[in-house]
Amino acid sequence: MIIRVLYNVTMRIDWSRYDPGKFYDELISTPGNPRTASRSLATYLGSLSDQQLNRRQRAAELAIEEMGITFTVYSEGQNIDRSWPFDIIPRIIAGREWHRLQLGLTQRLSALNMFIEDLYNEQKIVKDRVFPQTLLKGSQNFLKQCVGVKPLYGAWAHVCGTDLVRDSDGIMYVLEDNLRVPSGVSYMIENRRITKQVFPELFRRRTILPVDDYPAHLFDMLASLSPRPLDHPEIVVLTPGIYNSAYFEHSFIAQQMGTELVEGSDLFVDSDDCVYMRTIDGKQRVDVIYRRINDDFLDPEAFRPDSRLGVRGLHRAWMAGNVAVANAPGAGVADDKVVYTFVPEIIRYYLDQDPIIPNVPSYRCMDKGSREHVLKNLRSLVVKPANESGGYGMLVGPASTAAERKKFSNLIKRNPRNYIAQPVLSLSTAPTLCNQRVEPRHLDLRPFILQSEQSYVTAGGLTRVALSKGSLVVNSSQGGGSKDTWIIESGTR
Amino acid sequence: MLSRVAERLYWMARYIERAENTARLVSVYSMLLLDLPRGVGIHWRQLVEIYGGNELFYSRYRSDGESNILKFIAADTGNPGSLLATLAMARENVRTTRDQIPSEAWQAINELYLFGRRRLPAPTFRKNLHRILSEIIARCQRTTGVLSGAMSHGPGYQFVRIGRNIERADMTSRIVDVGSTTLIAEGDERKILANRLWMNVLNALSAHQMYRQYVRRRIRRGDVIRYLMEDADFPRSVSHSLLQLQECLGQLPNQKKPEQAIARLRKSIMKQEFEDLAGDSLHKFIDHLQEDLAGIHQIIARTWFVTEVDEKV
Numbered sequence: 138m139i140i141r142v143l144y145n146v147t148m149r150i151d152w153s154r155y156d157p158g159k160f161y162d163e164l165i166s167t168p169g170n171p172r173t174a175s176r177s178l179a180t181y182l183g184s185l186s187d188q189q190l191n192r193r194q195r196a197a198e199l200a201i202e203e204m205g206i207t208f209t210v211y212s213e214g215q216n217i218d219r220s221w222p223f224d225i226i227p228r229i230i231a232g233r234e235w236h237r238l239q240l241g242l243t244q245r246l247s248a249l250n251m252f253i254e255d256l257y258n259e260q261k262i263v264k265d266r267v268f269p270q271t272l273l274k275g276s277q278n279f280l281k282q283c284v285g286v287k288p289l290y291g292a293w294a295h296v297c298g299t300d301l302v303r304d305s306d307g308i309m310y311v312l313e314d315n316l317r318v319p320s321g322v323s324y325m326i327e328n329r330r331i332t333k334q335v336f337p338e339l340f341r342r343r344t345i346l347p348v349d350d351y352p353a354h355l356f357d358m359l360a361s362l363s364p365r366p367l368d369h370p371e372i373v374v375l376t377p378g379i380y381n382s383a384y385f386e387h388s389f390i391a392q393q394m395g396t397e398l399v400e401g402s403d404l405f406v407d408s409d410d411c412v413y414m415r416t417i418d419g420k421q422r423v424d425v426i427y428r429r430i431n432d433d434f435l436d437p438e439a440f441r442p443d444s445r446l447g448v449r450g451l452h453r454a455w456m457a458g459n460v461a462v463a464n465a466p467g468a469g470v471a472d473d474k475v476v477y478t479f480v481p482e483i484i485r486y487y488l489d490q491d492p493i494i495p496n497v498p499s500y501r502c503m504d505k506g507s508r509e510h511v512l513k514n515l516r517s518l519v520v521k522p523a524n525e526s527g528g529y530g531m532l533v534g535p536a537s538t539a540a541e542r543k544k545f546s547n548l549i550k551r552n553p554r555n556y557i558a559q560p561v562l563s564l565s566t567a568p569t570l571c572n573q574r575v576e577p578r579h580l581d582l583r584p585f586i587l588q589s590e591q592s593y594v595t596a597g598g599l600t601r602v603a604l605s606k607g608s609l610v611v612n613s614s615q616g617g618g619s620k621d622t623w624i625i626e627s628g629t630r
Numbered sequence: 631m632l633s634r635v636a637e638r639l640y641w642m643a644r645y646i647e648r649a650e651n652t653a654r655l656v657s658v659y660s661m662l663l664l665d666l667p668r669g670v671g672i673h674w675r676q677l678v679e680i681y682g683g684n685e686l687f688y689s690r691y692r693s694d695g696e697s698n699i700l701k702f703i704a705a706d707t708g709n710p711g712s713l714l715a716t717l718a719m720a721r722e723n724v725r726t727t728r729d730q731i732p733s734e735a736w737q738a739i740n741e742l743y744l745f746g747r748r749r750l751p752a753p754t755f756r757k758n759l760h761r762i763l764s765e766i767i768a769r770c771q772r773t774t775g776v777l778s779g780a781m782s783h784g785p786g787y788q789f790v791r792i793g794r795n796i797e798r799a800d801m802t803s804r805i806v807d808v809g810s811t812t813l814i815a816e817g818d819e820r821k822i823l824a825n826r827l828w829m830n831v832l833n834a835l836s837a838h839q840m841y842r843q844y845v846r847r848r849i850r851r852g853d854v855i856r857y858l859m860e861d862a863d864f865p866r867s868v869s870h871s872l873l874q875l876q877e878c879l880g881q882l883p884n885q886k887k888p889e890q891a892i893a894r895l896r897k898s899i900m901k902q903e904f905e906d907l908a909g910d911s912l913h914k915f916i917d918h919l920q921e922d923l924a925g926i927h928q929i930i931a932r933t934w935f936v937t938e939v940d941e942k943v
Contacts, residue, residue, distance in 0.1 A: 205733070379726050388729050398729065403634050415633040417785060417934040418883045 150183050150190070150575050155568060157577040161307050163228050163567040174231040174625045181339065182226065182568075182575075190225075191573050193335045197225050200334055206327050208613055209382045221324060222618035225335055228567045228580060228600040232346075232626040238301070238309060238584070239594045241493030244484060246297050246586045249314065249471045251487040253293040256470055257283050267486050268479055272503070275554045276470055277524055280432060282439050282452060283467035289362055292589045294471065295463040296355070296427075298322070301494070301582045301598075303565035310497045310562075312581065314480070316464060316472035318429045321599040322351060322585050323386040324619055326393075328599070332621040346596035346624040351585070352393035355427075358587045359394075362461035363424040370424040372396045373414065375404070377430050377446045382614070387429050401430070406450030412460045425461045426451075432466050439466075474523045474557050475501060498560060502553040511558040512549065515542045518558040520549070535561055564609055567620065569602055579603045581611050582622065597622035635730055636789045637935040638723045643777075643793030645720035646739070649746075650770035651801030652713050653763040655680070656703060658808060658834030660759060665826045667819075672812045674699040680807050681711055697756065705751040713766070717746040732780035735773060742769040788878040792930065795878070799871035800923050803916045805834050806858050809851070810912040828854045835866045852905035855912070859899055868919070872896045875926075888929045895922045 153169035164175040171179035182190070198220070206221040230238075255262050256279065262268045273279060298319025300312040329348050333340060356372070363370035376387035378400050391398035403414050404423065413420035428435065434444040439452035454460045470476070478499045481492045500507040500518075511518060520532040532545040549556045566577035584598030600620040601611035611617040659677050666672055675694045678687045683702070686709060691698040706712045710719075721743040728736050749755060749762045774794065781787050809831050828849050832838040837858065844861070845853050861867040875892050879885040902915065 392729050397632055399632065400634065403632050415936075417631050417633055417636050 149186055150568075152179055152183060155575060155577070157566045159305055160563055160577065160579070161303055161305050161565040162577055163230070163303070163565055163580070164226075165568065172229075172231075174627075175229045177343065178227065178229060178339065187573060190570065190575075194225050194570055197223055197331050197335045200331050201327075204327065204330075206324070207385050208324075209380070209384060221327070222604065222613065223328060223331060224569045224578075224602060224604075224618050224620050225332065226568050226570060226575070227332060227621040227623045228582075228602075229623045229625055230582075230597065232624055234309075235597070235624045238494060242299055242584055242586050242594050243588075243592045244488065244490060244493055245299065245311065245314070245480065246294065246588050246592070248484040248487045249297075249316065249480070250291055250293055250588060252483045253465075253468055253471050254287065254291045255487075257286060257293075257467060262483070262486055265486070267482055269503075272475060272554065276473060276476075278432070278467075278469040278473055280440075280467040280470070283465070286456060286465070286467075288465050289461065290589050292362075293465040293468040295358060295362070295465070295587060295589055297586045297588070298583045298598075299586060301584065302497070302562055305563040305565075307565075309494060311477075311480070311494050312497060312562075313474070313477060314472060315583075317431060317469045318383075318464070319583070319585065320383040320386050320429075321583055321601075322595070323389040325585070325595065325597070325599040325622070326351060327389075328619055328621040344626040346626065348596050348622075351595055352390060354587055354593045355390070356394045356396075358589045358591075358593070359425045359427055359461075359463060361589045361591075362463060364458055364461060365422075365424055367424065371414075371422060372425040372427065373399045373404075373423055375399055375401070375426050375428040375430055375448075377401075377434070381429070383429065390427075396427075401444075401446045401448050404448045404451070406448065406454050410450070410454050410457045410459055412448065412451060412454045423460060425463065427463050432469055435462075435466060474521045475503070475554065476523075478557055497562065500558045502549050502556040502558065507558075508549065508553055511556075512546055515545060515558075517561065519561055520545050520556055520558045523555045523557070533561070562609075564603075567600075567602070569604070569618075569620075571604065571606070576606070578606075579609050579611070580620070596624045631785045633935050635727055635786065637931070638727045639730065639786055640789045640793035640930075640935075642720055642723040642727070642739075643790040644797040645716050645723065646742075646770050646773055647794045647797035648711075648801065649713055649716045649720065649742075650767050651798070651805070652703065652711075652716065653766045653770075654834045655801070655805055655808070656700070656713075657760065657763045657767075658805065658830050661833070662808070662812070662827065662830050665830065666812075666823060676808070676811050677703060680804050680811065683709065683711055700756060700759075704755060714746050714750045717743045730786055732776065734780060735776045738769065738773045738776050742766070742773065745769065785882060788881050789934075791878045792875060795871040795874040796923060796927060796930075798866060799868045799875075800920055802835060802858060802866050802868050802871070803919050803923075805831060806855060807913060807916045808834075809855070810909045810916065824851060825849050831858075837864060837866060840864055855904040855907075859902070859904065869896060869899060872899075882934070884933055888926060888933055891922075891926050891929050895919070895926065898922075 152165060152171065155165055156168050157165065164171055164179060166172050201220050201223060208219055208221055252262065256273065263270050263273055294316040296319060298315040298321060301309050302312045303309050326349050359372045360370050373396055374387055374391040376384060376398055378384065388398055397414065399414055404412055406412055412423045412426070414423050430446050433441045434446045436447045436449060436451040437444045438449050452466060455462050455466065478496065478501050481496055484490060484492045500511050502508045502511055511520070515532070516534045518534045522530045532541060564579040564581060566579055568575045569578040571578065580600050580602040582598050582600050585595045587593040600622045602618050602620055603609055603611050604616055604618045608616070655677065659674065662672055674696050678684055678699060687702050690708060691702060702709055702712065704713045707715050709715060721739055724731060724736055724739050746766065755762060777790055809827055812827055828851055829838065832841050832854060835858065841854065841857050845857055847853055857864065858867050860869045862869055862873060864870055872892050872895060876889060879889050907915065
C-alpha cells in the first residue's frame with residue numbers, strides 16, 4: 138500500500154524575518170508589524186504557501202502574455218516587444234494620506250498652468266523678480282511660436298505625470314513633473330486588471346479605489362477642449378507610430394476612449410486652417426488632438442522642418458483656435474529640472490498657498506553659493522541636467538568615478554544654468570517577490586493628473602519598482618518592474 | 631474609418647490571397663513537370679514569366695534551373711513577389727492595424743509568417759515541397775476563416791474582401807495562363823497531354839470536383855477556361871470574384887467609379903469566346919485582364935485611400 142504524502146513541508150512568508158533595514162517600507166513598519174492599511178493583506182499573504190504564491194506570480198505572467206501587454210525596447214538597431222514586468226504584491230497607500238497627496242498634486246498642476254500661461258503672456262512672475270529673466274532666456278523648451286496664446290481654461294498641461302518618492306523620513310516628495318507626453322497610465326490600468334484576476338478574493342473584503350475610470354475622465358477632459366460646441370466632438374490620439382516605445386499605450390488609450398488612433402500622415406490642415414483626417418468618406422474635421430508626439434516634431438512648418446511624424450500647419454490651426462491640442466505646444470517650458478526647483482515659489486506666487494507636497498531639496502548651480510557647495514560635494518550628490526528624462530545624463534555621486542566627477546565639474550562650470558543637484562534619496566521599499574522569495578525593493582509612484590475646467594487625479598498611479606537588490610533604477614527599460622497600487626479607505630466592507 | 635487603416639486592411643488581404651495562390655501556382659507546376667513527358671515545352675522558367683519577374687530573376691541568378699527558380703519564388707526576400715516576402719508584408723500590414731482585427735487573426739497571420747520563415751528557406755524545402763505548400767495554403771485559409779467569423783462585417787471587413795477578391799481574380803488568371811504558355815506539340819498524345827495539363831490547372835484552383843459537378847463534361851480546354859473565367863458561382867473564378875467586389879462596393883461611400891470599371895471588365899469577359907482562342911491570343915487576353923485589374927486598383931486607391939484635398943503641398 139502506498140501512503141500518499143498529504144502535506145509537503147510548506148514555506149510561508151514570515152513577516153518577522155522581513156527586514157527593510159534603514160529604509161521606510163510601504164507595507165511593513167518594523168519586522169513582524171504591518172502598517173494599519175496593509176495588515177489584512179500581510180495576513181492573507183502569510184497564509185499562502187510559497188508554492189501558492191509562486192503559482193499566482195506565474196498566472197500573472199501568463200495573463201500579461203496573453204493580453205499582449207508589452208513595452209518596446211530599442212536595442213541593437215531592433216525593436217523588441219517585451220512582456221510587461223509585474224510583481225503581484227500590491228503597494229498600499231492609506232486613503233487619508235492619499236487625499237492629502239491628491240490635493241497637493243492638483244495644487245501643483247494649477248500653479249504650473251498659471252505659470253506657463255504667464256510666461257507666454259504678461260510674464261508678471263519675471264517682472265516681479267520671482268522667476269529670473271536669465272532662466273527664461275536660456276530655456277530650451279520656451280517656444281516663441283506660442284507667445285500670446287490663451288488656451289481654454291488657461292490649461293496648457295492637461296495631462297501631467299508627477300513622480301513621487303518617499304525618503305527614509307517617511308515623507309513623500311515630488312521628484313519631477315512630466316508635462317510633455319507622460320506615459321504609463323495604461324500599465325496602471327492593466328496592473329489592476331491582472332491583480333483582480335490573480336487575487337479576486339482580496340477585492341471582496343476591502344474598499345480599494347478603482348482606477349479603470351481614467352479613460353472616461355481623459356475623454357471628458359479632452360471633449361471639454363473642443364473649439365466647436367458639439368455633442369460629439371471628433372477626438373483623436375496622435376502617435377508617432379508602431380516604432381515608438383509607448384505605442385502599446387497609445388493604441389490602448391485610443392481603444393479605451395473609442396477614438397481614432399492616427400499618425401501624422403492621416404491628418405492635414407486645409408486652406409481654412411482647420412485640421413482634417415483622411416477617411417474613406419473623404420475629409421473629416423478634427424476638434425481635439427491628444428498628441429503623444431513631442432513639440433519638436435509636431436509641425437514641420439512651425440518647429441523642426443525635418444519632422445516626418447507631425448502635421449504641416451497644425452500649429453497654425455491651433456493658434457487660430459480651430460483645434461485643441463493636449464498638451465498644448467510649449468507646455469514643456471515648465472518641465473525642466475531648474476524650473477522644478479522654483480515650483481514652491483511658483484505655488485506661493487500664484488496661489489498664495491504653501492506647497493502641500495514638498496520638493497526634494499535641490500541646489501541650483503546657477504547660484505554661486507550653491508554651485509560651490511555642489512562642486513565640493515559631488516561625491517554625495519546626484520547631479521541632473523535640466524532637460525533630460527528617463528535618467529539619462531545624470532551623475533550619481535556615490536557610484537561615480539573620479540573621471541566622471543571631473544567631467545561633471547567641467548560641465549557645471551561651463552553651463553551652470555543647465556544643472557541642479559540633490560542629495561541621494563533613500564527610496565522607500567515594499568515587499569516584492571524575487572526568485573521565489575519576498576524581499577524589500579525600492580520603488581516610486583507616478584500619479585496622473587488631468588486639468589481643464591476641472592481637475593482629476595488617478596486613485597494611486599503607477600508604482601515602479603527596481604527589481605534588483607539595492608537598485609534605485611525603476612525604469613522599465615533598465616530592469617524595473619511595476620506593482621498594482623491600492624488606495625485603501627479605512628473601514629472594511 | 632481612416633483611409634490608412636482601410637488601405638492596410640486591403641493590402642493585408644491581398645498579400646494573404648497572393649501567398650495562397652503563389653503556393654498553388656508552384657504546386658501545379660511541380661505536378662505538371664511530373665505528369666508531362668520531357669520535351670513537351672514546359673519549363674520552370676515559365677513560372678517566373680507568369681509572375682512578371684523575368685527581369686529581376688535574371689539580374690539575380692545566372693542559371694534558370696529548378697533550384698534557383700524555386701528559391702526565387704519561395705524564399706528570396708530580394709524578390710518582393712516571393713512567398714516569404716509576401717507573408718512578411720501581410721504581417722507588417724496587420725502589425726500596424728492590430729487594434730482593428732480580432733486577436734486570433736493577428737495570431738494566425740503571425741504564426742503563418744513564422745512558419746514560412748522557418749520552412750521556406752530551409753534546405754529541406756524542395757524535398758517537402760508539397761507538404762509545406764499545402765500547409766501554407768491551409769494556414770491562409772484559416773486566416774480568411776477567422777476574419778470572416780470573428781471580424782465585424784462593417785466597412786473594414788469590406789476592404790478585406792475587396793483586397794482578397796481583386797487579388798484572387800488576378801491570380802486565377804495567372805494560373806490559367808499556365809495553360810496558355812505550355813505548348814503541346816501536334817501528335818498522337820496531344821489530347822491526353824492537354825487533358826493532363828488542364829486537369830492540373832483545375833486542381834491548382836481546387837476546381838476539379840466542382841467542374842465535374844457543374845460542367846458535366848470531360849475536361850476540355852475551352853470549357854475549363856470558360857468555367858474559371860465566367861462561372862458566377864465558383865468562388866475562385868474571375869467572374870465570381872468581380873461579383874463579390876461589386877457586392878462589397880455597395881456597402882461603401884462614393885463607390886460609383888470603381889463599380890463602373892468592374893462592370894465594364896466583367897462584361898468584356900462574358901463577351902469573350904474562349905473556345906477558339908489560340909494559346910498566344912489567350913495569353914494576350916489574360917495580360918489585358920491583369921492590366922484592367924491594376925486599373926481597378928488605381929481607382930479604388932484614388933477613391934478611398936488617398937484623399938486628394940491637400941495634394942497642393
